Amino acid sequence: MTGIELKHVTYTYPNCSDAAVKDLNLSVAPGEIKLVTGASGCGKTTIMRLVNGLAPQILGGSLSGEVSVNGLDAAATPVASLAEHIGTLFQDPEAQFFALNVGDEIAFALKSRGFAPAAIEARVADAARRMGITALLGRDIHALSEGQKQKVGLAGILALGPKALILDEPTANLDPEATEALARLLGELKAAGAAILIVDHRLYWLKDLADEVLVMRAGEICRRGPFSMLEDEALRAEFGLRRAALADPRTRLPRVPVAPLGAELSRVETPARLGVKNLRFAYPGKAPLFSAVSFEVPAGITALIGDNGTGKTTLARILTGLESAEGDFSLDGESLGRDGLMPSAGLVLQNADHQLQMRTVREEVEFAMRAAIGMKAAAGRSKRFGLFAGLRRAALTADDEARIDALLSALRLSHLAQRHPQSLSGGEKQRLVIACALVKDPAVLILDEPTSGLDGANMAAISALLKAEARKGERGRAVFLITHDLELLDACDRALDMACVRAAGRESDALLAEAFRGAGAQTRA
Structure with a gap:
């Protein structure tokens, strides 16, 4: 048939x-x-x-x-x-990319099969239009969000017409x-x-x-x-x-107030754990993603919501020190340096493979705990040498081992403790990197699409675990969830909406432009 x-x-x-x-x-x-x-x-x-x-x-x-x-x-x-x-869209679209440019990637298979240039151009344009990514055709494929990569992967399949x-x-x-x-x-x-x-x-x-x-x-x-x-x-x-x-829970989640340059920030209902003031960031040669915006986030679970490509993952990288940005950052009211959050933050990347490097599941979690111990030991010393010295010397206590056991059990990984991480399914890898982040006991925990490969039972388990972790300790954790998963959004207390961040940024730009015009007028006078 x-x-x-x-x-x-x-x-x-x-x-x-x-x-x-x-x-x-x-x-x-x-x-x-x-x-x-x-x-x-x-x-x-x-x-x-x-x-x-x-x-x-x-x-x-x-x-x-x-x-x-x-x-x-x-x-x-x-x-x-x-x-x-038959066209195949893999769970990780990067696994099927061959080109560096979006347009070239969509055209790659067409060229390899000998299509005429005019036909290739027409098919690429049509596939990009159908996936809503025409504006991305000239972009570097590795600079896209994971959602945009997903669209590019499907556009490449559509262009072939299988x-x-x-x-x-x-x-x-x-x-x-x-x-x-x-x-x-x-x-x-x-x-x-x-x-x-x-x-x-x-x-x-x-x-x-x-x-x-x-x-x-x-x-x-x-x-x-x-x-x-x-x-x-x-x-x-x-x-x-x-x-x-x-039902779409985004409509009911209260929004985190975002203030433009010079505006008074509305206070949250509980003391802020994380404060960000006058955040500015732009990739080289690109328009600013964040223009002098400020916000505060209390303990609990905050959803980072917005369309694909609006800067959610970039914000996560800034807050964990992986990207350098202008602005003032504070934890529990105490000012931090630009990368000062790194010792206090845990990050779960969207692509779990980027965080896995050890021989067994348990070794991954142990390494993460030793890294956290080493980071604290390195405080006040050279980061470059102090961290690795801490890693070499860090010994795990019985309490540390018990914490690892509890996390592996809560995330349904105990039976996989001796497996190689790269032999796990996508959902199992996702749960493993969550365990690695939580074992560090971070004040700020950021998870980028943590349920992308998870079934219902494991998603419910992670949702319950994150709720419990957000309440832990005297002050609780500030948990950020970058997610499009409507089921996971039910676990959130509030939302930081990238549309609000962008709107505040436009206000800041307008205020700065007005200030420059005023300064120019005074100079001419």
Whole structure:
């Protein structure tokens, strides 16, 4: 048949005794969308690798049964040839980038397949328009936000016009508005006859799109049926699934007051833990992202919200000392240097791979704790040498080991303690870097899309953990959540809206421009 079909498929990765998927039967006909969901590690990503030929052609392992795409044997057809029939959007879009420039990336596969220059130009323009990224065509691909990268990855697939698509967590880094736009686009592709297989933890956005839902556990399809079956709360609890319907909590979250240059900052209802005054920052050659804006944040959970590319991740890097910016920073009313927050802050990056470097899961958390101890020991000494000296000497106490045990347990990682971090699933890596941040006992904790690869059960566990961590200690923590995840936003106490930050910045720019005009007039007089 045309489309995607798996018949009695069992697959085992190399050097593994247990099959990753067992006796799978699944088909996606032209004009259909099928959703595969289930708890982390249930075998969803393996299905994707089987369909696009990566397993077993690239990854090795043993396969029984039949996997076909548009009538082609996926295990025997070279991956490059199979890619002409099926487009794959990986969970981490950077894994499939080859070019440095957005336009070049979208055009890359077209050029490699010999399309005429005029056709390439037209296809790139059309794909960029459909994904709403025309303004990004000349941008450095590595300077984009993760959500923008996600759009670029999908634009590259759309430009090729494949008859089948498989999308792995396609909304993980998208804001709710971009998610709605993606749903509309997939509806158009479905109507045009594409066979689309979606692997995702987020469910609500597919309510009116999915023709069938398949729920997996331990490599097997355990439930299948219409989307309406996901409305059964007992079923979702049994399989650790996310909610099937959501209200947008952004409308009810109180906003953190943001003041422009010279304006009095409205006081928050509780004492501020973190204060930022007259923050200024711009990337070289770019317009300012932050123009003399001020705000204060108390203990508790504050959502950083805004469209993709509005500066949320940049603000997180500034607050943790990874980017140098102008302005005054304070913690509990005490002034700090530009990078003075670094010893008091913990950061969870959007791409967990960027923070993993040790041989085992437990060693990652132990290293993070030793780094925190070394940072404190380095206070007053040379940062360059004091930190590493602290790392070498730092010995963990019984209380430290107990803290590590408790975090691994709370984040459902205890059984993975001796695994290599790079062998974990995306959701498991995400939980690991959260453990590494929390073990430092930071006053300010910043998490950038911490639930992008998490199932319902693990997302609920992290939500509960963050609520508890925000209340810990005498003063509590100031927890920042950079998230587009509507389910996680339910855990937040307030929101710092990038639209408000930008508006305050425009006011500051206007005040400065007026001041310069006035000064110029006085000079001429």
